[in-house]
Amino acid sequence: MGKKSKNEPKSGQLAAPVVLGIDLGGTKILASAVDRQGRIIGSAKRKTRSERGVDATIERILKTAYDAVDDANLDMDQISAVGIGAPGVADYDAGVVEFAPNLSNWVNVPLGPTLKKALGIPVFVENDVNAGTYGEYTVGAARGYQSVLGVFPGTGIGGGIILGGKLWRGARNAAAEIGHFVVMIDGPVCGCGRRGCIEAVASRTAIERDILGEIRGGRPSIVTDLVNLDKDRITSGTLAEALAKGDPLVTDVIERAAYHLGVFTAGMVNTLDTECVVYGGGLIEACADVMLPIIREATYRYLIRPVEPEHLPIIEAALGDDAVLLGAAMLASASLPHKQRT
Numbered sequence: 001m002g003k004k005s006k007n008e009p010k011s012g013q014l015a016a017p018v019v020l021g022i023d024l025g026g027t028k029i030l031a032s033a034v035d036r037q038g039r040i041i042g043s044a045k046r047k048t049r050s051e052r053g054v055d056a057t058i059e060r061i062l063k064t065a066y067d068a069v070d071d072a073n074l075d076m077d078q079i080s081a082v083g084i085g086a087p088g089v090a091d092y093d094a095g096v097v098e099f100a101p102n103l104s105n106w107v108n109v110p111l112g113p114t115l116k117k118a119l120g121i122p123v124f125v126e127n128d129v130n131a132g133t134y135g136e137y138t139v140g141a142a143r144g145y146q147s148v149l150g151v152f153p154g155t156g157i158g159g160g161i162i163l164g165g166k167l168w169r170g171a172r173n174a175a176a177e178i179g180h181f182v183v184m185i186d187g188p189v190c191g192c193g194r195r196g197c198i199e200a201v202a203s204r205t206a207i208e209r210d211i212l213g214e215i216r217g218g219r220p221s222i223v224t225d226l227v228n229l230d231k232d233r234i235t236s237g238t239l240a241e242a243l244a245k246g247d248p249l250v251t252d253v254i255e256r257a258a259y260h261l262g263v264f265t266a267g268m269v270n271t272l273d274t275e276c277v278v279y280g281g282g283l284i285e286a287c288a289d290v291m292l293p294i295i296r297e298a299t300y301r302y303l304i305r306p307v308e309p310e311h312l313p314i315i316e317a318a319l320g321d322d323a324v325l326l327g328a329a330m331l332a333s334a335s336l337p338h339k340q341r342t
């Protein structure tokens with residue numbers, strides 16, 4: 001790229017190999033160059049624009065990757081691997097995104113091999129929430145635990161499972177699709193077409209639906225002052241504002257969602273018996289003060305084998321929007337042959 005003269009780190013040896021972490025989202029692509037300790041040393045972002053086609057999106061991923069490396073004052077040949085979190089079912093071994101509902105026409109896209117050919121370095125493709133959970137496990141709130149359940153409520157509810165220090169992908173790359181755990185037989189319709197999934201009961205989308213239903217039924221709420229309901233969505237930020245102002249309707253609906261999340265979490269812990277649970281995602285970031293205490297109380301109450309809370313911490317995620325790219329980067333780093341990592 002002809003920029004060597006201004007980039008001082010290139011003249012000396014880096015203390016440790018740098019990997020590139022990428023978060024391929026439905027609306028934006030985030031990329032960061034990450035050192036072995038999980039520190040971000042350069043970043044870039046770009047809109048995804050998946051409606052322009054798969055090839056165009058891959059081109060945008062490549063541009064964002066080069067921008068992030070450039071921002072770190074490095075060249076791509078100084079990057080040892082790329083990890084990328086994709087919003088769908090990913091075959092980690094093949095590097096194929098099998099299906100990504102939030103990206104137009106992404107069915108069986110060989111993302112890993114295509115990026116590897118273009119960049120000339122190993123590329124590892126992982127489901128985004130799996131990557132986010134792995135990020136919290138390696139460099140975030142769940143560092144030090146060997147088994148972790150990650151729960152990320154937002155538009156939907158995603159999850160990740162770490163067992164014995166390893167990401168559990170399942171027999172068909174479909175593990176931790178926790179959002180479609182049915183908690184209410186014949187409950188509200190879910191995006192998947194079934195009824196009563198936890199995602200249809202306690203995601204931000206479900207909370208919004210319940211608040212709108214109550215408002216249409218005549219119940220007053222400050223939400224009608226905060227949002228133009230004819231054209232705008234009720235964001236997590238709006239929910240937080242309504243909670244802060246003590247709005248009774250929003251408080252009721254969010255407390256009910258949190259209670260369901262807690263009962264659901266107990267079921268997951270009764271199944272997996274993890275050392276800790278990490279809660280993250282946009283809804284939790286905005287409403288943690290109200291939701292987490294209720295989630296904790298309900299979880300502990302529904303555990304079949306009672307534990308002291310300090311023996312099953314239910315903690316808030318620490319990495320925010322960087323969780324997926326950091327987790328993808330740390331996965332890529334861990335996937336390299338040992339001598340390339342040291």
Ligand SMILES: [Zn+2]
Pocket residue numbers: 179180190191192193194197199200
């Ligand atoms: Zn569902």
